[in-house]
Amino acid sequence: MPAPRSIVIVKLSAIGDVLHGVPVAVALKRAFPGVRIGWAVEGRAADVLAGHPAVDHLFRLPRGWLKAPRHVVSLRRQLRWFGADVAIDLQGLLKSGVVTRLSSAPHRIGHARPESREWSWLAYTDPVASAASHVVDRNLALLAPLGVEAADVRFDMPCWPVSRLRVTRWLQSLRLPRPPVLFNPGAGWASKRWPVERFAAAARAVSRLDGQPVVVVWGGDQERAAAERIVADAGGGACAAPATSLQDLGELCRLARAFVSGDTGPLHLAAAVGTPCVGLFGPIAASRNGPYGGGHVCVEPPPEMRPPWHERKTDMAAMRAIAVDRVVAATETALARSRAA
Numbered sequence: 588m589p590a591p592r593s594i595v596i597v598k599l600s601a602i603g604d605v606l607h608g609v610p611v612a613v614a615l616k617r618a619f620p621g622v623r624i625g626w627a628v629e630g631r632a633a634d635v636l637a638g639h640p641a642v643d644h645l646f647r648l649p650r651g652w653l654k655a656p657r658h659v660v661s662l663r664r665q666l667r668w669f670g671a672d673v674a675i676d677l678q679g680l681l682k683s684g685v686v687t688r689l690s691s692a693p694h695r696i697g698h699a700r701p702e703s704r705e706w707s708w709l710a711y712t713d714p715v716a717s718a719a720s721h722v723v724d725r726n727l728a729l730l731a732p733l734g735v736e737a738a739d740v741r742f743d744m745p746c747w748p749v750s751r752l753r754v755t756r757w758l759q760s761l762r763l764p765r766p767p768v769l770f771n772p773g774a775g776w777a778s779k780r781w782p783v784e785r786f787a788a789a790a791r792a793v794s795r796l797d798g799q800p801v802v803v804v805w806g807g808d809q810e811r812a813a814a815e816r817i818v819a820d821a822g823g824g825a826c827a828a829p830a831t832s833l834q835d836l837g838e839l840c841r842l843a844r845a846f847v848s849g850d851t852g853p854l855h856l857a858a859a860v861g862t863p864c865v866g867l868f869g870p871i872a873a874s875r876n877g878p879y880g881g882g883h884v885c886v887e888p889p890p891e892m893r894p895p896w897h898e899r900k901t902d903m904a905a906m907r908a909i910a911v912d913r914v915v916a917a918t919e920t921a922l923a924r925s926r927a928a
Contacts, residue, residue, distance in 0.1 A: 591672040591694075591733070593623040597686045598677040599648065601775065602833065602852025605632045606859050607722050607879070608677045609744070612641040614730060614737035625669050627662075627686045634833040635856060638745035644669065646686075653682050659689075666690045673733065676710065677726050679703030684710040696729050720874045740879070742859040747834035754839040757829060767802040768793055768918065769840065769857070770825065771848035772817060773810035776900050778870045779849045783813050785911050787820035789847070792915045794824030797922070802843075804828045804836060804853065845921040847914065849906065850876050858883060863921040863928075865914065869905030870894055882924050884917040 594615055598608040605628060612624055625644040626636055633647045646665055652658035666689050674690040676683045676697035684707030687695050697703055699714035702725070708714055717728035727737045758767070770790060774780045790801045803825050805814040814827045831839060836853055837860050840846055846857035847865040858864050858878035866878050866885040870893065873885035887893075888908035894901075 589672075590619055591622055593625070593669060593671045594619075594673045594675065595625040595627060595646070595666065595669060595671040595690050595692065596642075596675050596677065597627045597683045597690075599627060599629040599683055599686070600632050602632045602635060603850070603855040603876075604678070604722075606635060606742070606852070606855040608726050609636075609639070609641075609742050609859060610723055610737060610740045610879075611675065611677065611726050611730065612639065613741045613743050614727060614735055615733075616641040618730075618733070618735040623669075625671065627666075627683075631833060632852075635744075635837070635859075637834070638747065640743060640745065653685060659685075662686065663689045675729055676703075676707065677729065679707050681705035681707055683707060687711070694732070696732055698725070698729065721877070721879065722875060723879045744837065744860050747838055750832065750834040751838040751841075754831070754835055754842065758839075758842060761802075761826070763799050765797070765799060766842055766844045767799070768797060768922070769828075769843045769846045769848075769862075770801050770803045770817065771805075771846065771851065771853050772803065772813045773805060773807070773853070774849040774851040776870075778900055778902050779851060779906065781849055781867050781869075781906050781909060781914075783816050784820065785909075785914070786813075787817045787825070788911045789914045789918070790817060790821040790825040792824075792911070793847075793918050794821070796915070796919065801825045801847075802828050802839075804831065804839065806831070806836075806853070844925045845918055847918055847921075854878055863925045865917045865921050867906065867909055867914065869907075869909065870899040870902050882921070882928065884920050884924075886913050886917050 627646040629648045671692040673694045674687045674692040676687040679698045688710040696713045697711040699716040713732040717725045803814040840857040840862040848854040849867045864878040864883040892908040
């Protein structure tokens with residue numbers, strides 16, 4: 588395949604999944620310095636890509652765009668204007684397959700079956716099968732038809748100066764002796780949420796070890812209620828962060844020493860900006876979805892507690908099989924690695 592002049596990446600959602608695709612853009616920009624890279628993305632997930640040095644153009648799509656003909660026509664017009672030589676579908680679903688086909692790129696790359704679903708593979712000229720375990724490595728395998736091999740996986744996340752100023756001022760108001768440890772109790776699936784009472788117990792233990800309260804981050808009313816309960820039950824061992832945008836959260840993570848969370852977008856944002864993470868993984872193995880890179884620690888249930896794949900969204904037992912003392916020990920390890928770094 589000849590060196591491309593323009594490439595469109597298709598990864599529409601969710602936040603963590605979009606972040607898992609970022610190394611693809613970085614690897615492409617390093618392999619083809621003069622290439623233009625566009626990215627089709629839905630909703631607020633676009634915020635983590637804003638200002639990224641490897642992404643030249645964002646095709647921002649509203650939720651439900653595929654059901655609105657005017658949005659489909661508008662997207663087709665934008666993609667034709669962009670004139671991609673190559674489209675890379677990292678998602679492998681019907682809607683991402685539609686975007687890939689609308690690009691009219693002569694070379695359309697995507698995951699082979701069964702990784703691609705909902706007939707999305709019909710949009711590809713170059714389906715790629717990968718035996719890699721982690722989703723980041725699976726995404727990078729899609730670069731093989733372009734002759735690109737990413738030996739050094741990088742995220743190169745941008746800085747967001749306004750958010751940096753905002754969260755720095757808030758942290759200064761806390762007068763903490765050291766940068767904080769962040770706890771994040773939320774997750775998109777109930778099956779990925781560690782019980783709130785265990786977060787509170789872990790906050791008490793970590794605050795005693797660290798000599799200062801942990802900071803609990805949240806997004807939306809449900810997560811705010813969980814954060815407030817953790818603070819109330821932690822006996823002075825935790826305080827709640829203010830409302831944050833994704834860019835605010837990214838900068839807050841940069842200023843933190845560790846991030847403790849289940850499998851969710853904020854965890855992968857923290858890992859992408861270089862914060863040592865403690866990932867709590869119940870229904871899905873950390874080998875597939877864990878925070879990518881060195882310096883992270885993952886806590887998982889005994890293997891026999893992990894549910895079958897088709898029950899991963901409904902099983903609650905796996906996360907409950909993660910004990911508080913294991914999370915506290917993992918946080919100690921992450922803090923030690925942070926000090927060493």
